[in-house]
Structures are given as structure tokens and as C-alpha cells.
Amino acid sequence: MNPHATALDSGTRVLLVIDQPLLTQYVSLALNHGIAQTQVALDAVEAQAVLSAWHPHLAVVDMDLARGAILEQLGYTAPSAARIPLIALTRRGDLARKLAAFDHSVDDILTVPFSPEELVARLLAVLRRTYHTVVAFTPVIRLGDLEIDMLNRSVRVRGKELHLTAVEQSLLYLLAANPGQLLSRDVILDHLWGADYVPESNIVDRHIRNLRVKLQDGWRHPRYIATIPGQGYRFIATATGDAPAK
Structure with a gap:
């Protein structure tokens, strides 16, 4: 997974790897109002195509996709300097699930259900840590x-x-x-x-x-x-x- 993402001077781009329309809309509305542009991929194949063509700065991924194997399919199996930061979503909030996510070098994890405010706050924090810049936010x-x-x-x-x-x-x-x-x-x-x-x-x-x-x-x-x-x-x-x- 080699996105070649650039700095945030041209606006923040976020890839959503989610196959549930309701969750997609919920996340998109939170991010599209002055925070980021978004594109949606339903699986790892579509995600790789968006990464190559669009060069997003961050990904929000439903880690329950592909029977829980979506992170492996996206190449999140070992640390890599070429990879974009990732926030994982899951419906299982147990400790084992969270540890599995961090073992795949996920930057943050949110358990569904979550509030849009929490998603925005965590996304801005990850972007700030990664790109060392403050992202504009119209709340x-x-x-x-x-x-x-x-x-x-x-x-x-x-x-x-x-x-x-x-x-x-x-x-x-x-x-x-x-x-x-x-x-x-x-x-x-x-x-x-x-x-x-x-x-x-x-x-x-x-x-x-x-x-x-x-x-x-x-x-x-x-x-x-x-x-x-x-x-x-x-x-x-x-x-x-x-x-x-x-």
C-alpha cells in the first residue's frame, strides 16, 4: 500500500473503505464540511485503485470487512514509512480486537457506534501527528x-x-x-x-x-x-x- 500522499497544502483527502451505506454517509457528512474531501472504496481492490489515482492523506477503514482480513489485504501487516495513516472502525470493542488493530500499525481505532465529534477529533489528531500541521476545521x-x-x-x-x-x-x-x-x-x-x-x-x-x-x-x-x-x-x-x- 504505497499512496505517495503529499502534504496538506492542496486540501485533505480521506479514503473511506466501508461497504455499509449508512455508516459511509455518517462518516462522510462529518468529514465533508470543511475538513476533508472523501472517496469511498467497497473493498481492497477499489481501495488500491483510489490510492494510486487520488493519493489520499489518510484512510478510515471498517476493519470488519472481508471477515476481518481487510487490513491484511491493504498491506497493513508491518510498519512502513510509505503507508498513509489509518483509523480503523469496528463493531467489536474487546481488547483483543483493539490489540489486533494496533499490531497492524493502525494509528487509531473507533468502536461503532461513535459520535461524529469523536471521529473528527481523532482524525484531526492523527493528521496533526503525521503531517505536523493544523487542519482547517469548519464545525x-x-x-x-x-x-x-x-x-x-x-x-x-x-x-x-x-x-x-x-x-x-x-x-x-x-x-x-x-x-x-x-x-x-x-x-x-x-x-x-x-x-x-x-x-x-x-x-x-x-x-x-x-x-x-x-x-x-x-x-x-x-x-x-x-x-x-x-x-x-x-x-x-x-x-x-x-x-x-x-
Whole structure:
């Protein structure tokens, strides 16, 4: 894996080796707003092609790909000065998994689920250590009249700050990262609480309800979060300046 990545003077380029669309969108939204350009590869073959043609500065890799063999396929089996830094993602947070990642000279590892703020902070730290420079960071993501400030963990609607819990903010971010896409309750559970979490029967609905109250988002005529009966929820893009739903 020889990327020949250049310095960050032309903008930060990040390769995502992830085959799950929901996770890809979640990571991409966090990085595309003033932090980095991203390209996606679904496997090691596509990743090598992107490395050769695009010369990214860093890779974010789902290390559960290829039955856990993706790091070996990418050539992360021994230290190499020619390799770009890598942040690994995994759904297994046990110590053995983390040690295996660091044995492959991974620079950092995140267990899914994780917050976008944590991903951004770790990515910036790895880039700073590797390239000895400060990467520009625009922390405010604007979606219609919503502003999500990742750095200060705040959300504003038409300039008014909302007081969301950490779960509510992560839920809003997950929905907003996948505009127009139906997200089932099971998908939301797995992404925000993890596959091993044993939930209360209505935990997703309860957090959606609380989030809607704070957004002043009526379920009959939603501006942000639409309910698809019996299936799940969908984020709706809204125009700035519209009146709040009743």
C-alpha cells in the first residue's frame, strides 16, 4: 500500500473503505464540511485503485470487512514509512480486537457506534501527528434552517439554540446524514446503541418524540423527521424561513 500522499497544502483527502451505506454517509457528512474531501472504496481492490489515482492523506477503514482480513489485504501487516495513516472502525470493542488493530500499525481505532465529534477529533489528531500541521476545521453543518455545531455540541433552528441530550443530537445527526432515506428502528438502534444493546421496546420512538418536541416538528406535517408507519423514520430537507410545524 504505497499512496505517495503529499502534504496538506492542496486540501485533505480521506479514503473511506466501508461497504455499509449508512455508516459511509455518517462518516462522510462529518468529514465533508470543511475538513476533508472523501472517496469511498467497497473493498481492497477499489481501495488500491483510489490510492494510486487520488493519493489520499489518510484512510478510515471498517476493519470488519472481508471477515476481518481487510487490513491484511491493504498491506497493513508491518510498519512502513510509505503507508498513509489509518483509523480503523469496528463493531467489536474487546481488547483483543483493539490489540489486533494496533499490531497492524493502525494509528487509531473507533468502536461503532461513535459520535461524529469523536471521529473528527481523532482524525484531526492523527493528521496533526503525521503531517505536523493544523487542519482547517469548519464545525458548523447547515441543513436547511438547522445548524449542527459539532465542536460545541449545539444545535440551532433559525438561530435559536436547542438543548438536546447527547443521544438526541446523535439521533438528529444520523437522520440528517441520510436525507430522504428510510431508517428502520433496528438500524437506528444498531447505529446509536450498538448491535449488542438490549433496548426497551419503545426507546427509539421515545427519543424521536422528544427530539420532535424540541424541534417544534409536528408529526402530522413534519419539517424535519417524517414517520413511515410500521417501517421507521426519514429526514426531510426543509427550506430556510419556513414556519415551524404545529
